[in-house]
Amino acid sequence: MNALPVDVTDGWTLGVIVGLSLVTVIARSFFFISDRDWPLPHWAQRGLQYAPMAALSAVVVPELVMSQGELVTGLDNARLWAAAVGVAVYYWRRDVLQTIVFGMAVYLPLHIGWGW
Amino acid sequence: MFWDARLRAHPQFRVAVRDFLPQWPGIAAWGLMTGVTMVKSGMSVWEATAMALCVYAGSSQLAALPLIAAGAPAWVVLATGFCVNLRFVVFSLHLRSYLMHLPRWQRLVAGYYSTDNTYVLFTRRHPEAAQAPEAREAQQAYLAGLSAFNWASWMAASLLGIALANFIPPEWGLGFAGILCLLGVQCSLASSRLRLLAAGVASVVAVLVYALPYRLNIVLAIGAAVLAGMVMEETRRRLPGVRS
Numbered sequence: 001m002n003a004l005p006v007d008v009t010d011g012w013t014l015g016v017i018v019g020l021s022l023v024t025v026i027a028r029s030f031f032f033i034s035d036r037d038w039p040l041p042h043w044a045q046r047g048l049q050y051a052p053m054a055a056l057s058a059v060v061v062p063e064l065v066m067s068q069g070e071l072v073t074g075l076d077n078a079r080l081w082a083a084a085v086g087v088a089v090y091y092w093r094r095d096v097l098q099t100i101v102f103g104m105a106v107y108l109p110l111h112i113g114w115g116w
Numbered sequence: 117m118f119w120d121a122r123l124r125a126h127p128q129f130r131v132a133v134r135d136f137l138p139q140w141p142g143i144a145a146w147g148l149m150t151g152v153t154m155v156k157s158g159m160s161v162w163e164a165t166a167m168a169l170c171v172y173a174g175s176s177q178l179a180a181l182p183l184i185a186a187g188a189p190a191w192v193v194l195a196t197g198f199c200v201n202l203r204f205v206v207f208s209l210h211l212r213s214y215l216m217h218l219p220r221w222q223r224l225v226a227g228y229y230s231t232d233n234t235y236v237l238f239t240r241r242h243p244e245a246a247q248a249p250e251a252r253e254a255q256q257a258y259l260a261g262l263s264a265f266n267w268a269s270w271m272a273a274s275l276l277g278i279a280l281a282n283f284i285p286p287e288w289g290l291g292f293a294g295i296l297c298l299l300g301v302q303c304s305l306a307s308s309r310l311r312l313l314a315a316g317v318a319s320v321v322a323v324l325v326y327a328l329p330y331r332l333n334i335v336l337a338i339g340a341a342v343l344a345g346m347v348m349e350e351t352r353r354r355l356p357g358v359r360s
Contacts, residue, residue, distance in 0.1 A: 009162045013184060017163065019194045020180060021170040027201035029227025031208040032215050046349060047342045048210045052236050053311045054318035054341030055203040056302045058334040059175070059232075061319035062326055063295045069326060079292060086296050087303060096138035096300030100145075103296040111289050 078116035082107035117225050118264035123257040132261025135241065139233050142297020143266060144273040145290045150174050151277020152284050157181040161278060168274035172228070172267070174294075176200045202335045207235045213245035214238075214255060229263035231270075236301050237262055310348055314341040 026033070064079050065072055072080075086103035090096070110116045123129060154164035154177065171177050176197040183193045208227060215223045230238075238259050246252045277284070284290070306312055318341035325333045 009160045012190070013159070013163050014166060016180070016184060016190050016193050017167045017170055019190060020167070020173070020176060020197045023176065023194055023197045023201060024171055024173045025224055025228045027198055027208075028204040028230050029208055029224050030205040032212045032223045032227065033220070035220060037216075043346065044209070047346045048206070050311060050314040050342045050345035051203075051206050051210065051338060052239065053302065053305045053314050054338040054345075055206070055232070055334065056236070056298050056305070057315040057318035057341070058203075058322035058337035060295055060298050060302060062322050062333070063292075065323060066326060071323065079295070082292070082296065083299055086299050090300050090303040094304075096297060096304065097141060099300035099303070100141050100293050100296045103299070104293055107289070107292055107296075111292075112287075 076114075076116045078107050078110035078114070081110060117222065117229065118260040120260065123253070123260045126254065126257030128254045128257040129261040131241075132237075132258045133265055135237055136233075136262055136265045138300070139237070139266075139297055140269055142293050142300075143233065143269045145292075146174055146294030146297070147270040147273030148277040148280075148284070149290050149294070150177055151274040151279075152281045153178060153277075154181060155278055155281035158185050164278045164281075165275065168271065168278065171197075172270070173197070173201060173231075174270075199332055199335070203232075203338060204230070204235075206338060210239065211235070214242070214259075217252060218256075226259065226263070229267060231266055232298070233301070234259070234262040234266050236305065240305065310345050313348060314345045317341040317344040 064083050065077075082103040085106045086099040089102040090099045093099075118124060118129075151164065151168060154167060155161065159167070159181070167177055171180075179196050179200045180193050183196060207230065211226075211230065215226055218226070238255075241258060242255050246255050302315065306315065318337040321340045322333050322337035325336055327333075328336070
């Protein structure tokens, strides 16, 4: 990579970027692209109550307990400590911003300082 | 959407901005690191800028980078992007009832601007789709406010990240602020035992099948958690003595 001149823009990559933009629109609009009426059954409406929580957990928890595709079992895991403090701060202050600030205050020293 | 001055002048637009503020540092840090990571993966500044401005999907951008760098076929990159975005297909099923009264092009625009954060904040404040015209306008103004500020925060941070790429080492791990942000939103959603059950099922499944390609583990985890929530809800309805 270092041998290549910096800042080469190629058409193939730009094409993939256009394709990914269309993917964004199609995925996010999937069920309302069509004009046809498509009433949602009651069971589906109930089920969707759980979707946001499920999606967030599915994204967040592997980030906390896994590294390079492997489960991290040791306690030298800066992310887990930061998340624990973040959750505690949330239930203490009920504030997402403070969750981030206190979580990062735990994460950065452990991660950069100790190399966890 | 937010180019409509009437929606921008609506009080709900400002309510949305206020609700969005706690998400701001997380979005900004996450966008910053995505900007840095795009350039560090070997993209040119123009490619990274085009990707930030057009794709507007952090997780699909980050998933596409190693594939683009490795010269994977375009369809693999696009299919990967779609699978990482599958959660939005689920969200679109939910958002449908809020948007179907709009013309198609406005729905597509609203879809393009919807993200994890705007979806969660929007459905948290408006659990039911409005039917009356004034109530619909209030919901649209709220959604426009969320979309505008989420987009502006993400873009400013991404472009800053692209510009600063050579000065911020990715090893700092500032992107973790994005995870902490999602974690805080999770806590705010944990309003019932069934939702906690859904969180537990999704977490376990996402870790167990993590090795699946294209982040399909996320899709399976959502499916399993939604199913578990619905089955438990049904069981509780049939056994009224069971505590919720």
